[in-house]
Amino acid sequence: MDVDLDNNSNNATVSRFTRLRSSxxxxxxxxxxxxxxxxxxxxxxxxxTPFIVERLGLKSTAxxxxxxxxAVGVLISSPIAGIISDKMANRRTxxxxxxxxxxxATILFMEGMDHFWLLLISRFCAGVAGGTMMTLGLxxxxxxxxxxxxxxxxxxxxxxxSLGLMVGPPVGGLLxxxxxxxxxxxxxxxxxxxDLVCRxxxxxxxxxxxxxxxxxxxxxxxxxxxxxxxxxATGIVGSLESSPSTPASAPTAAKETTIxxxxxxxxxxxxxxxxxxxxxxxxxxxxxxxLFLADKFGLSKTKIGIIFLAFSxxxxxxxxxxxxxxxxxAKIMSSVAIAICVVLVAVLGIPGMPLWxxxxxxxxxxxxxxxxxxxxxxxxxxxxxVTGDGDGFARAxxxxxxxxxxxxxxxxxxxxxxxxxxxxxxxxxxxxxxTLLLLPFVVLYMGGKAQKLRDQEQYERDMQAEDMVLNKIxxxxxxxxxxxxxxx
Numbered sequence: 001m002d003v004d005l006d007n008n009s010n011n012a013t014v015s016r017f018t019r020l021r022s023s024x025x026x027x028x029x030x031x032x033x034x035x036x037x038x039x040x041x042x043x044x045x046x047x048x049t050p051f052i053v054e055r056l057g058l059k060s061t062a063x064x065x066x067x068x069x070x071a072v073g074v075l076i077s078s079p080i081a082g083i084i085s086d087k088m089a090n091r092r093t094x095x096x097x098x099x100x101x102x103x104x105a106t107i108l109f110m111e112g113m114d115h116f117w118l119l120l121i122s123r124f125c126a127g128v129a130g131g132t133m134m135t136l137g138l139x140x141x142x143x144x145x146x147x148x149x150x151x152x153x154x155x156x157x158x159x160x161x162s163l164g165l166m167v168g169p170p171v172g173g174l175l176x177x178x179x180x181x182x183x184x185x186x187x188x189x190x191x192x193x194x195d196l197v198c199r200x201x202x203x204x205x206x207x208x209x210x211x212x213x214x215x216x217x218x219x220x221x222x223x224x225x226x227x228x229x230x231x232x233a234t235g236i237v238g239s240l241e242s243s244p245s246t247p248a249s250a251p252t253a254a255k256e257t258t259i260x261x262x263x264x265x266x267x268x269x270x271x272x273x274x275x276x277x278x279x280x281x282x283x284x285x286x287x288x289x290x291l292f293l294a295d296k297f298g299l300s301k302t303k304i305g306i307i308f309l310a311f312s313x314x315x316x317x318x319x320x321x322x323x324x325x326x327x328x329x330a331k332i333m334s335s336v337a338i339a340i341c342v343v344l345v346a347v348l349g350i351p352g353m354p355l356w357x358x359x360x361x362x363x364x365x366x367x368x369x370x371x372x373x374x375x376x377x378x379x380x381x382x383x384x385x386v387t388g389d390g391d392g393f394a395r396a397x398x399x400x401x402x403x404x405x406x407x408x409x410x411x412x413x414x415x416x417x418x419x420x421x422x423x424x425x426x427x428x429x430x431x432x433x434x435t436l437l438l439l440p441f442v443v444l445y446m447g448g449k450a451q452k453l454r455d456q457e458q459y460e461r462d463m464q465a466e467d468m469v470l471n472k473i474x475x476x477x478x479x480x481x482x483x484x485x486x487x488x
Contacts, residue, residue, distance in 0.1 A: 022203035027144055028153050030198045031137040034095065036160030037195045038130045041106060041188045042070075043168020045126075048176065048184065052113055062116065066123045067409065073127020074405040079259070081132040082139070082398030090204050091140045091394070098132030099199055101125055103192045110185035127405075135401045139394035140204065142381040147455045148326050154377035155322030162315030162370070170305050261387050262396050268383040270438075270445040271376040274334070276403040277438050278373045281345070281365075283411025284431050288419045289362075297355050310359055314367030321374040329452040330375030335442050341368035342436045349428030372442075376400070379447060382455040 020026055046067070053062045077098075085094050105125035112118025137157065145153050175183035262268055293299045293307065324333055344364045347353075380400055384392045419427045447455065 018203070021201050024144060027140065027202060028156055030202050031141055032157035032160040033195050033198055034099070034133050034137050035157055036164040037191045038102065038133055039161050039164025040168045040171075040191060041102065041126065042130065043165045044172035044184045044188055045109060047169045048172060052119070056114070056116055058116065066119060069120050069123040070127040071405050071409040073124040074131035075402050077128040077131035078135050078398035078401045078405075079395070081135050082394035082396070085136050085139060085394040086392055091136045091143070092199065092202055092204055095133055095136045096196070096199050098129045098136070099192060099196050102129035102133070103189065103196070105129060106185055106188045106192065110182055113181070131398070131401055131405070135394055135398040138377060138397040142384070142393040142397075143204070147378065147382060147458075150381055151322035151325040151375055151378040152319050153322070155318035155320070155374045158318045158370070158374055159316055162312050166309060166312035259395055259399065262383065262392065262399065265383050265387060266445040267379060267447065268396065270441045271379045272400055272403045273438055273441060274372060274376050275400050276407040277435055278369050279404045279407025280411040281369060281431055281435055283408045284415030284427070287412045287416045288424065288427055291419070292424045307359060307362065311362045311366045314363055315370045317367055318370045318374045321371040322378070325375035325378060326452070329446075329448040330379055331442065331446040331448040334372040334375055334446055335439060337368045337371035338435060338439050338442060341365055341372070342432045342439075344368065345428050345435065346432040349423070349425040351425060382447065382458070385455070385458050
């Protein structure tokens with residue numbers, strides 16, 4: 001009895017642990033943690049690179065080369081990771097590969113600070129890893145959650161992005177000043193190892209279904225080819241006998257989602273433009289604001305860091321924005337948020353603006369950016385379902401990640417150039433003008449409430465088609481078991 005009870009207890013424990021590993025909450029947490037760790041590593045290393053370049057006796061353009069290497073890594077890896085992942089039955093394996101790459105890149109940067117060429121390789125590898133993890137993390141959420149929940153879940157994981165960028169720079173500076181030069185990188189390595197453990201534990205709900213459906217589709221295709229080869233010999237009778245199988249196999253026909261097909265969709269192009277513009281806006285202000293606050297108000301690095309903290313805090317509204325877009329669509333909320341953001345950015349640079357007013361405007365800008373960025377994740381997912389057969393999530397998010405990374409590169413270069421040649425006022429006017437260009441496209445092409453209902457209907461049709469195929473697989477397996485028993 002005791003043994004049985006122990007066994008039952010162990011089985012119950014294993015079952016609970018397995019359910020935890022495959023639960024939606026753990027999956028969302030793991031994706032959010034992955035994005036958080038990636039952004040912490042980026043936020044810790046990037047502010048330190050100018051000092052490393054200066055210590056090596058190189059020009060400031062060398063720091064630009066490090067930024068460019070990271071961006072090139074993201075731009076190259078994102079589409080490749082998307083295509084490979086969509087062909088595989090799971091997202092976990094390439095995500096683990098990306099995380100191991102980030103670990104090696106961090107170690108290489110830590111040990112290669114005296115050799116600039118090693119730093120270049122490290123930043124390129126970090127970009128490759130970051131592009132892979134962000135792309136596949138968002139695709140994994142799209143695999144798991146229905147369209148009427150996806151916005152809220154995307155909002156939750158995007159907190160990890162803002163929190164990572166917010167925590168990284170001050171933690172990196174604090175560790176370097178009080179512990180040592182290598183301390184920030186050791187901290188990154190510890191976070192990566194924790195993330196790796198979570199990544200190894202996760203069980204994707206998608207994997208078993210995809211394997212079963214793809215194997216079934218392969219068998220169906222082979223059977224159809226055999227029937228076509230036999231058809232000339234069997235004539236009309238053979239044709240009639242094979243015809244009932246045709247409609248039954250119809251739901252299994254896969255329609256591959258190509259990148260070209262995705263890029264021909266106006267709704268997706270609008271989402272890509274939003275991703276680029278939001279990254280451009282934030283990245284353009286990041287190098288300019290510290291200089292302006294130090295010159296105009298004489299603020300210390302600590303006080304400037306606190307102001308940036310206020311700039312990032314409103315990102316915690318992302319789940320609320322996602323929930324609203326799930327219920328009412330993205331069009332109204334994104335349009336209003338973009339319009340408000342344009343006004344706030346434009347007035348931010350007005351000469352004579354008091355510090356307290358600038359802080360309020362920065363908080364508002366951070367909040368509006370979170371509101372109009374969050375819904376585009378669900379928009380991208382909806383476009384994939386309409387364009388293909390649910391097989392292109394990673395490819396679509398890889399394009400979005402490329403646009404976001406491009407904005408992160410163009411933003412600081414153009415923002416710093418305009419600020420250096422003119423003033424804070426004209427820098428803000430430029431950023432506001434670029435953001436304003438989004439508004440007509442958002443109004444015309446982003447999904448409203450009616451489109452959201454159609455998205456949900458499309459999702460339900462996809463699930464019904466998938467269930468139909470899975471039932472066929474189950475029935476076929478049952479029939480094979482009966483035939484085997486009869487033979488025995």
